[in-house]
Amino acid sequence: MNKKAVLLILDGxxxxxxxxxxxxxxxxxxxxxxxxxxxxxxxxxxxxGVKPGSDTGxxxxxxxxxxxxxxxxxxxxxxxxxxxxxxxxVAFRANFATVEGGIIKDRRAGRIDSETAEKLSKxxxxxxxxxxxxxxxxxxxRGVLVLKGKNLGHRISDTDPHTEGPVQKCRPxxxxxxxxxxxxxxNDYTKYAMKILRENSVNQExxxxxxxxxxxxxxxxxxxxxxxxxxxxxxxxxSACVAGGNLYKGxxxxxxxxxxxxxxxxxxxNTNLKAKADAAxxxxxxxxxxxxxxxxxxxxxxxxxxxxxxxxxEKVDKDLIPGLAKTGAYLMITGDHSTPCxxxxxxxxxxxxxxxGENLRTDDVKKFDEINCAKGGLGQFYGKDVMNILLDSMGKxxxxxx
Amino acid sequence: MNKKAVLLILDGxxxxxxxxxxxxxxxxxxxxxxxxxxxxxxxxxxxxGVKPGSDTGxxxxxxxxxxxxxxxxxxxxxxxxxxxxxxxxVAFRANFATVEGGIIKDRRAGRIDSETAEKLSKxxxxxxxxxxxxxxxxxxxRGVLVLKGKNLGHRISDTDPHTEGPVQKCRPxxxxxxxxxxxxxxNDYTKYAMKILRENSVNQExxxxxxxxxxxxxxxxxxxxxxxxxxxxxxxxxSACVAGGNLYKGxxxxxxxxxxxxxxxxxxxNTNLKAKADAAxxxxxxxxxxxxxxxxxxxxxxxxxxxxxxxxxEKVDKDLIPGLAKTGAYLMITGDHSTPCxxxxxxxxxxxxxxxGENLRTDDVKKFDEINCAKGGLGQFYGKDVMNILLDSMGKxxxxxx
Numbered sequence: 001m002n003k004k005a006v007l008l009i010l011d012g013x014x015x016x017x018x019x020x021x022x023x024x025x026x027x028x029x030x031x032x033x034x035x036x037x038x039x040x041x042x043x044x045x046x047x048x049g050v051k052p053g054s055d056t057g058x059x060x061x062x063x064x065x066x067x068x069x070x071x072x073x074x075x076x077x078x079x080x081x082x083x084x085x086x087x088x089x090v091a092f093r094a095n096f097a098t099v100e101g102g103i104i105k106d107r108r109a110g111r112i113d114s115e116t117a118e119k120l121s122k123x124x125x126x127x128x129x130x131x132x133x134x135x136x137x138x139x140x141x142r143g144v145l146v147l148k149g150k151n152l153g154h155r156i157s158d159t160d161p162h163t164e165g166p167v168q169k170c171r172p173x174x175x176x177x178x179x180x181x182x183x184x185x186x187n188d189y190t191k192y193a194m195k196i197l198r199e200n201s202v203n204q205e206x207x208x209x210x211x212x213x214x215x216x217x218x219x220x221x222x223x224x225x226x227x228x229x230x231x232x233x234x235x236x237x238x239s240a241c242v243a244g245g246n247l248y249k250g251x252x253x254x255x256x257x258x259x260x261x262x263x264x265x266x267x268x269x270n271t272n273l274k275a276k277a278d279a280a281x282x283x284x285x286x287x288x289x290x291x292x293x294x295x296x297x298x299x300x301x302x303x304x305x306x307x308x309x310x311x312x313x314e315k316v317d318k319d320l321i322p323g324l325a326k327t328g329a330y331l332m333i334t335g336d337h338s339t340p341c342x343x344x345x346x347x348x349x350x351x352x353x354x355x356x357g358e359n360l361r362t363d364d365v366k367k368f369d370e371i372n373c374a375k376g377g378l379g380q381f382y383g384k385d386v387m388n389i390l391l392d393s394m395g396k397x398x399x400x401x402x
Numbered sequence: 403m404n405k406k407a408v409l410l411i412l413d414g415x416x417x418x419x420x421x422x423x424x425x426x427x428x429x430x431x432x433x434x435x436x437x438x439x440x441x442x443x444x445x446x447x448x449x450x451g452v453k454p455g456s457d458t459g460x461x462x463x464x465x466x467x468x469x470x471x472x473x474x475x476x477x478x479x480x481x482x483x484x485x486x487x488x489x490x491x492v493a494f495r496a497n498f499a500t501v502e503g504g505i506i507k508d509r510r511a512g513r514i515d516s517e518t519a520e521k522l523s524k525x526x527x528x529x530x531x532x533x534x535x536x537x538x539x540x541x542x543x544r545g546v547l548v549l550k551g552k553n554l555g556h557r558i559s560d561t562d563p564h565t566e567g568p569v570q571k572c573r574p575x576x577x578x579x580x581x582x583x584x585x586x587x588x589n590d591y592t593k594y595a596m597k598i599l600r601e602n603s604v605n606q607e608x609x610x611x612x613x614x615x616x617x618x619x620x621x622x623x624x625x626x627x628x629x630x631x632x633x634x635x636x637x638x639x640x641s642a643c644v645a646g647g648n649l650y651k652g653x654x655x656x657x658x659x660x661x662x663x664x665x666x667x668x669x670x671x672n673t674n675l676k677a678k679a680d681a682a683x684x685x686x687x688x689x690x691x692x693x694x695x696x697x698x699x700x701x702x703x704x705x706x707x708x709x710x711x712x713x714x715x716e717k718v719d720k721d722l723i724p725g726l727a728k729t730g731a732y733l734m735i736t737g738d739h740s741t742p743c744x745x746x747x748x749x750x751x752x753x754x755x756x757x758x759g760e761n762l763r764t765d766d767v768k769k770f771d772e773i774n775c776a777k778g779g780l781g782q783f784y785g786k787d788v789m790n791i792l793l794d795s796m797g798k799x800x801x802x803x804x
Contacts, residue, residue: 361419
């Protein structure tokens with residue numbers, strides 16, 4: 001019995017047939033071989049028909065049920081950006097945006113590049129009403145804002161309207177002094193950031209060049225950080241994360257995984273899949289459990305690009321799967337939710353799953369896709385069961401009773 | 403509609419293919435006929451990937467979820483050994499062992515026979531710090547220790563190291579006066595038992611004969627007894643148990659079943675299966691529900707003996723099944739957990755299940771094994787659902803709502 005396992009999450013993998021799903025369209029001999037040799041099924045990540053976010057989806061698959069362990073996206077983004085958090089800190093996902101007369105003209109400030117964003121970040125960390133605010137740009141127009149201090153509240157609304165329109169006032173969503181105070185700090189900070197960004201020479205230069213200035217910061221996904229027991233504490237395993245995207249590294253760090261830095265792993269369609277495979281194989285030598293993440297399948301789903309999603313699956317099959325399969329570790333391949341191209345967004349449809357490794361029972365499934373996996377021997381189970389199934393495969397499950 | 407049901411639990415029945423599972427290897431025309439005529443599925447006894455103990459596995463299948471009704475193995479062993487328990491008593495599974503200089507030489511004292519063990523039990527019941535301690539030997543080296551009194555704690559560690567090595571000191575696992583006091587009583591008792599056993603002439607005779615002396619008692623599985631509502635109270639059915647093993651009789655008594663004494667039912671591979679079938683048929687006349695247990699399938703799994711496990715299944719098929727099948731009662735056959743021979747221990751893999759009886763829906767399954775049952779019409783369900791399914795088959799389910 002192999003005592004190690006790899007969990008490969010292809011983000012937003014599940015889809016709907018139009019008339020075929022991307023998984024059905026893709027030529028993926030390696031995955032199909034694993035499917036044939038292994039066991040297959042469907043996962044209801046949260047519950048049937050419940051549409052997971054990427055954060056809650058991943059936490060659930062790691063065995064951390066969101067109703068117990070999830071307090072908003074912000075802290076996960078902050079952890080992914082390597083900002084140290086203390087109990088009670090409140091964090092946000094942030095976007096550089098272009099605003100004219102209080103109205104958002106572009107929510108991504110012309111998708112500014114990461115280098116420009118970093119230059120614009122100067123002086124965006126500050127102190128308001130006795131609370132330290134730390135801003136850090138991450139990838140392109142994306143960034144993270146952290147409020148460090150006591151008596152902060154996270155049940156407050158976004159300033160990002162999630163569409164073109166006026167910048168929103170941050171409002172408490174729960175009647176409490178903490179929430180009122182924190183919302184006021186955010187409203188003060190929004191004005192402060194606009195002033196600082198207006199004065200930044202980079203923006204003045206962008207204006208001269210006819211580019212959209214990044215003259216506002218929008219925040220969303222407020223969350224309060226709490227320390228939670230690690231995978232080591234709960235499952236007695238060492239674990240590592242191979243991912244490009246910020247949020248996924250953050251989810252992994254939250255549950256105590258070691259984050260493996262992979263050059264060329266970007267969280268985009270151009271990510272270096274071979275480098276990821278190599279990193280995962282290496283990580284497996286020093287860890288019991290390795291989580292590998294691929295983001296682009298989800299991105300193509302959001303863009304409604306069915307063929308491109310299928311091609312990304314083919315790329316994964318060619319460049320990532322062989323390396324993972326040859327380790328001999330138990331390999332589970334699944335998604336954190338469905339992102340049907342026809343929906344251009346997440347959905348609650350279950351995601352296909354395959355489990356490959358030594359001494360497993362078998363089933364009749366020969367192709368890894370949404371339709372065939374529904375006939376598999378793993379049946380349909382919940383995302384919260386994934387870690388228990390993997391731990392049991394690895395011979396690391398603990399007795400319940402005696 | 404027949405209003406009676408038999409639940410046959412073949413202990414540790416589920417297995418992994420190497421390349422076939424014992425159920426796949428075994429010639430079992432009777433079970434396969436029931437499988438073909440009836441419905442089939444897989445049971446996740448606790449939850450997918452969760453490894454049940456024999457105690458929690460049985461309680462769950464009886465409809466008693468362990469997180470509500472399970473407080474350790476000891477009381478179940480004590481009930482199985484016919485020691486009357488009062489609310490708050492703390493009980494342990496105990497082993498006669500051979501110790502030299504504080505180090506365990508044989509955890510089973512050379513597997514002494516039951517008769518010798520009974521002779522050695524003299525004076526092992528005593529009173530320490532105002533608490534009555536009752537020891538009773540059960541089968542071979544096995545026994546039960548009960549502490550009767552108030553203010554006892556059960557969250558304490560085993561003196562049995564579960565391997566060769568030094569006898570362990572009993573320690574509180576929870577900070578409380580009750581636990582501290584109970585651990586001290588156990589440590590005092592361990593010394594007391596060693597003194598009594600050393601002085602016992604049986605041991606002096608064993609030494610002269612070159613046999614291992616049973617000169618120590620190891621305890622484990624501390625549990626606190628609580629009275630719980632019976633099957634009669636919860637499900638409005640009369641119920642009976644046909645089993646050889648002590649723990650299984652104890653689980654049954656705990657939930658209020660009548661224990662049928664069956665001569666030759668030993669909980670070993672030599673158990674008298676025909677006598678069990680006869681006893682079950684007889685018990686069914688006076689009871690709505692009969693639980694029948696066979697232990698040896700699990701024992702062969704623990705010993706890694708695949709072929710012997712298959713042969714035991716064949717024996718069950720030949721000597722036990724026909725008698726149960728001809729009663730006309732609903733018959734469910736399953737396991738309390740998997741004990742894959744390749745693992746030599748329990749695992750969290752689901753167990754195959756078949757349900758046979760009047761007016762059931764059908765499915766396409768023709769062979770009763772782990773692989774085929776995954777395609778059955780009962781699907782995959784939880785151990786806690788078993789009693790509801792049986793009660794509903796018997797026409798004894800109650801309305802939820804109106």
